[in-house]
Every structure is written in structure tokens, then in C-alpha cells.
Amino acid sequence: MLRENNNQLQDENLLDSFSEMETPFYFYDLKLLHKTLNEVQTLASNYDFDIHYAVKANSNDRILREIETFGFGVDCVSGNEIRAAINNGFSADKILFAGVGKSDNEIRYALSQQIKAFNCESIQEMEVINALAAENNQQVEIAIRINPNVDAKTHRYITTGLDENKFGVNQRDLPEVLDRLQTLKQLKLTGIHFHIGSQIVDLNVFKGLCLRVNEILQWFAEQQVNIQHINLGGGLGIDYQAPDSSAIPDFSAYFAIFNKFLNRNPEQSVHFELGRSIVGQCGSLISKVLYIKQSTNTTFAILDAGMTELLRPALYQSYHQIENLSSTGDINQYDVVGPICETTDCFGKSVKLPETRRGDFIALRSAGAYGEVMTSNYNLRDKNEAFYFE
Numbered sequence: 001m002l003r004e005n006n007n008q009l010q011d012e013n014l015l016d017s018f019s020e021m022e023t024p025f026y027f028y029d030l031k032l033l034h035k036t037l038n039e040v041q042t043l044a045s046n047y048d049f050d051i052h053y054a055v056k057a058n059s060n061d062r063i064l065r066e067i068e069t070f071g072f073g074v075d076c077v078s079g080n081e082i083r084a085a086i087n088n089g090f091s092a093d094k095i096l097f098a099g100v101g102k103s104d105n106e107i108r109y110a111l112s113q114q115i116k117a118f119n120c121e122s123i124q125e126m127e128v129i130n131a132l133a134a135e136n137n138q139q140v141e142i143a144i145r146i147n148p149n150v151d152a153k154t155h156r157y158i159t160t161g162l163d164e165n166k167f168g169v170n171q172r173d174l175p176e177v178l179d180r181l182q183t184l185k186q187l188k189l190t191g192i193h194f195h196i197g198s199q200i201v202d203l204n205v206f207k208g209l210c211l212r213v214n215e216i217l218q219w220f221a222e223q224q225v226n227i228q229h230i231n232l233g234g235g236l237g238i239d240y241q242a243p244d245s246s247a248i249p250d251f252s253a254y255f256a257i258f259n260k261f262l263n264r265n266p267e268q269s270v271h272f273e274l275g276r277s278i279v280g281q282c283g284s285l286i287s288k289v290l291y292i293k294q295s296t297n298t299t300f301a302i303l304d305a306g307m308t309e310l311l312r313p314a315l316y317q318s319y320h321q322i323e324n325l326s327s328t329g330d331i332n333q334y335d336v337v338g339p340i341c342e343t344t345d346c347f348g349k350s351v352k353l354p355e356t357r358r359g360d361f362i363a364l365r366s367a368g369a370y371g372e373v374m375t376s377n378y379n380l381r382d383k384n385e386a387f388y389f390e
């Protein structure tokens with residue numbers, strides 16, 4: 001779906017407002033976020049799918065409040081994410097708690113808030129939740145996160161559904177899990193959960209996931225275990241090469257695949273935990289050029305933003321489109337780098353930009369997901385207020 005060529009960053013009035021901001025800062029296009037959420041909501045309700053937003057993609061309070069108004073639930077991977085969700089209006093019965101290493105304190109907190117369910121990743125974790133729930137004689141709904149051994153065909157650092165990954169319970173261990181659950185009296189198994197990776201752009205991968213999930217559902221049916229909730233995780237990718245023409249991911253094709261290939265019975269609810277695809281394109285990191293430095297074969301544009309504000313290029317070699325918002329000069333090539341004392345603190349090599357000078361505003365696009373949440377104060381860096389465009 002096109003975004004009718006309205007890259008808000010091109011607006012001259014916006015640059016005036018930017019000049020009053022401390023840089024670097026995150027810019028959020030809330031109009032685009034709304035359009036995206038509308039699209040997801042409409043399609044999901046057509047198919048009767050439930051959406052839980054994956055808070056870890058962006059836990060900015062303002063963004064969480066916007067998402068809450070659309071009636072979605074949340075998928076949290078820490079106690080503090082649960083706290084942030086509750087503080088921003090999400091009701092406890094729409095909160096799921098996932099994660100391979102939940103601490104006792106986090107489990108206690110989630111129990112005290114009576115969240116909807118825990119997505120459990122090992123037998124030992126189930127035993128611990130059971131013991132902590134027994135302290136207050138609480139009944140807890142759980143889903144088993146199953147590692148389906150399906151290759152997400154994405155960067156290996158964000159592949160999570162292969163046997164070699166640390167996530168979930170392997171299929172061959174499921175009989176043992178069911179045996180053990182017989183004795184864990186506080187726990188009620190109601191769902192199965194999958195999340196095979198992130199930034200998945202080959203939709204065939206999701207067809208493969210459906211076929212594996214169908215086998216697993218069949219197995220549970222044979223064991224006379226009633227699975228009420230099927231949670232298929234997140235993972236839908238965004239187009240980092242085309243933040244304007246592909247501003248809204250193809251949710252329609254994505255949901256259609258699950259609708260076509262997943263064999264659910266009418267009593268089973270189907271859940272998705274979308275993160276990146278919801279918030280990725282609405283955010284940009286805005287930075288100022290500090291210096292232009294000429295070396296033998298390279299011209300460096302040194303920004304006031306670095307890996308401390310946007311870690312993804314250093315962590316996953318990921319691409320973000322880079323735009324100079326201030327210049328319309330002749331095109332040159334720049335290595336666009338940050339100020340941090342690490343060689344990986346580089347946003348792009350040989351990037352074509354209009355002639356770039358000290359003080360120009362630079363936008364790093366598609367930074368709404370896994371951007372602001374991964375900021376650090378390495379080098380004792382400051383964190384600046386975000387800008388919300390409405």
C-alpha cells in the first residue's frame with residue numbers, strides 16, 4: 001500500500017521546528033502509525049485474528065498509548081515491559097509474557113498483575129512459575145513456546161526458530177512437557193506459541209510455519225489436549241530500501257497466508273505478535289552533521305548520532321536509508337559515521353548524498369523498531385526528547 005508520497009520529513013516548516021531541538025532525536029510520524037494500525041485492525045478483524053503488539057520493538061510511552069487506543073493487546077518480554085504496558089493503559093487480560101529467561105521477580109510481578117498468560121520456554125521455567133503461583137494459590141494460563149525448526153531465511157542473529165537457537169521447547173520434548181504439566185497444579189495449558197524470527201520478507205516462510213503448526217496441532221489433538229490459542233508470533237519484515245513507497249507493509253498478503261494454510265477449528269483463537277511491521281516505518285533518527293572529513297579515498301560525514309542511538313547497523317549489519325534534509329547540492333559520496341570510538345559505528349559506506357556540510361540535518365529512516373529501545377549511554381551519551389508529528 002502506498003503512502004501517497006507524503007514523506008513528512010520533506011516539509012520545510014518541519015526543519016524550522018527541528019532547529020529548536022537538541023540533536024540527535026527520534027522523529028515519529030504518528031499519522032503513518034495510525035494508518036498502519038488502521039490497516040492491521042481492519043484486516044485482522046476480517047479474519048478474526050487477535051493482535052498483540054510486541055513491546056520490545058518500541059516501548060516509547062507515546063507510541064504505546066497510540067497502539068492501546070486501537071484495542072490491541074501486548075506481548076512483553078520483561079517485567080518492566082509489562083509495567084510500561086500497564087502504565088500506558090493496557091489491561092492485564094491483554095498482556096502476554098514471553099522470553100527465554102524470566103527472573104523470579106519478573107514472574108512474581110506478572111502474577112501480581114494477573115496478566116493473561118505466560119509463554120513458557122522450558123520445563124524448568126514451568127516448574128518455577130508453578131512454585132511461585134502456589135505461594136498465593138493462583139491459577140495461571142500458559143502457552144508452550146515450541147521451536148518448530150523452520151528457517152526464517154533472515155539474518156542469523158534474528159533467526160529464532162531453528163533447533164540450534166536457544167528459544168522454545170523442541171518438538172521431541174513435548175511428551176515430557178505434557179507429562180510434567182500433569183503434576184504442575186497451578187498451570188493450565190491453553191495455547192501454543194511460535195516465533196521463528198524477525199524481518200522475514202519471504203512470505204513462503206510463513207506457509208512453512210503453518211504446515212508445521214498444523215502437524216503440531218494434530219499431535220495435541222491426538223493427545224486429547226485442547227489448544228484454545230494458537231500464537232504465531234511476529235516477524236513480518238519491512239522494506240528498509242523504500243520507506244516512502246512501502247510505508248505500510250503488506251499485511252494483507254501476510255494474513256491471507258495464515259488464513260489459507262493454517263488448519264484451525266472454529267473454537268481456536270489465532271494470535272499474532274507484530275512489532276517491527278507496526279512501528280518500523282514511522283520512526284526516523286534525526287541527526288546533525290558535525291564535521292566533514294576528507295581522507296585519502298573517502299569523505300566522511302561525521303554525525304552527532306551514533307550506534308548509541310541506532311545500534312542496528314553495528315549489531316546486524318542492517319541498512320537504513322540516509323537522507324540529507326537540508327541540502328539540494330550536487331551528489332557526492334560519503335561514509336556516514338557516528339562519533340563513538342568503535343569502527344562499527346558506521347551507518348553507511350559510499351552513501352550518495354547532496355553536498356553535505358556541517359549543520360545539515362540527516363535522517364536515518366525506518367528506525368521506529370529496535371531503534372530507540374536499543375539506545376545506550378555508552379560513552380556517557382545524553383538522550384534527547386523525541387519529536388511527534390501529528
Ligand SMILES: *Cc1c(COP(=O)(O)O)cnc(C)c1O
Pocket residue numbers: 054056057075077098099195197198199233234235236273274275276277369
Ligand atoms: C521480538 C518478538 C516478536 C516481534 O517480532 P517482530 O519481528 O518485531 O514482529 C514477537 N514475539 C516474540 C516472542 C518476540 O520475541
